[in-house]
Amino acid sequence: MNGTPKTSRAILLDGLWHDNPVFRQILGICSTLAVTNQVLNTTVMCVSLTLVTAASCLTVSLLRHWTPRNIRMMVQTLIIASYVIVVDILLKAYWPQMSKNLGPYVGLIITNCIIMGRCEAFAGSNRPLPSLLDGLACGLGYSLVLLVIAVPRELMGMGTILGYPVPYFVDIWDPWVIMVMPPGAFFTLACVIWVARGLQARKEST
Amino acid sequence: MKERLFFPPVYMFIVTTVYGGVLIGLGTWANPRIEANQQFAFERAVLASHGLDQGSTAQLHQRFQDRFKEVEQPGFGTVYVLQEDGQTTGYAVPFEGRGFWAPIRGVIGFEPDRQTVTGLGFYDQSETPGLGAEIVKPYFRNAFDGKVIQSNGRPLRLVPPGQSTADNEVHAITGATQTSTRLEDILNDAIRRWQAAQDAPEATP
Numbered sequence: 001m002n003g004t005p006k007t008s009r010a011i012l013l014d015g016l017w018h019d020n021p022v023f024r025q026i027l028g029i030c031s032t033l034a035v036t037n038q039v040l041n042t043t044v045m046c047v048s049l050t051l052v053t054a055a056s057c058l059t060v061s062l063l064r065h066w067t068p069r070n071i072r073m074m075v076q077t078l079i080i081a082s083y084v085i086v087v088d089i090l091l092k093a094y095w096p097q098m099s100k101n102l103g104p105y106v107g108l109i110i111t112n113c114i115i116m117g118r119c120e121a122f123a124g125s126n127r128p129l130p131s132l133l134d135g136l137a138c139g140l141g142y143s144l145v146l147l148v149i150a151v152p153r154e155l156m157g158m159g160t161i162l163g164y165p166v167p168y169f170v171d172i173w174d175p176w177v178i179m180v181m182p183p184g185a186f187f188t189l190a191c192v193i194w195v196a197r198g199l200q201a202r203k204e205s206t
Numbered sequence: 207m208k209e210r211l212f213f214p215p216v217y218m219f220i221v222t223t224v225y226g227g228v229l230i231g232l233g234t235w236a237n238p239r240i241e242a243n244q245q246f247a248f249e250r251a252v253l254a255s256h257g258l259d260q261g262s263t264a265q266l267h268q269r270f271q272d273r274f275k276e277v278e279q280p281g282f283g284t285v286y287v288l289q290e291d292g293q294t295t296g297y298a299v300p301f302e303g304r305g306f307w308a309p310i311r312g313v314i315g316f317e318p319d320r321q322t323v324t325g326l327g328f329y330d331q332s333e334t335p336g337l338g339a340e341i342v343k344p345y346f347r348n349a350f351d352g353k354v355i356q357s358n359g360r361p362l363r364l365v366p367p368g369q370s371t372a373d374n375e376v377h378a379i380t381g382a383t384q385t386s387t388r389l390e391d392i393l394n395d396a397i398r399r400w401q402a403a404q405d406a407p408e409a410t411p
Contacts, residue, residue: 037334037335037336038335038336041335063221066217067217068213068214068217070214071214071217071218074218075217075218075221078218078221078222078225079221079225082225082228082229085229085232086228086229086232089229089232089233089236089240090236092236092240092243093236093239093240093243094239096240096243096244096247100330100332101335103308103332154336157336158335158336175336177337177381180334180335180336180337181334181337
């Protein structure tokens, strides 16, 4: 944030890997655990969150010279909430079934720490375009982890991917019911953090 | 300008007005569509309870309008009567109750004899995907087709998979015992109340 501005490549790589919101910053865990039992639900959640994060970061960055410091949090919350409501309304109007599946979690994007975290840490002190990119990168970083969690959960829990049966998993494999239940998310998330940090640590030590 | 005392409230006011206005506009524009979606989900559940839910949104809506007549059953509520050439060819009875996570709402279809079940349709449920939510899958709903409700004891029963099923028994869902038992209670409660309402002296079907 201070010193030389980051390059676009660095921003993207940070959001996706080095500073990934889920397994590095451990942000947005609530929805990570809640919506990852089916790949389709997860995908829609990821797209929604990425759009909201990118739009919020862009807006916060555009308004950064006018927003008084002491009320910046209020303004950020208002901006984030507005975009979330837009996504919620659009889902309800055009994809009611998905809106039902995601239940309260679309509305809860407002409280997803990733968005406010990025608005505070990056968008408030950077130019609009890098902020948009940062929002996108963090949204994609979140999406990456969610999909990595959702695929094994749906596969091992139900024997399907995106609702399509996968050979071997539907007939021979005995579905692990726990994978689609909330505990399954904890186990999978822990494994993902373990593997990702293990890889990062190896890279840092070489 | 930014340091003036009045600036933060004014700024907040402007930002709120702009965003509020946009959201109100969007909401007003989308509301009829959202309500239509909810109504349609219900209509599709009614059609599904008689296996008539194949086709496009417009076709289904038209079919619901043409075939089903809303009838007020005193002591129960609204029941939908399936008609063909003025003849009653079935009933669709709405039910609702507490599921495992949130309410389950749906419709159960009956033949004109009011004893033989034709199927189930759901329009609201939030059961666990892959477990309780399997109740909306055709294989589960179709299992009710042809079942005959029993007059004494529980009208319908959900029994563990693997067992053979009697005339009023359907296989429950493995791993979703809570959803299954609750659904059984919800269905039986609605069936009993509907029957009681018909047996009441003032009821003229």
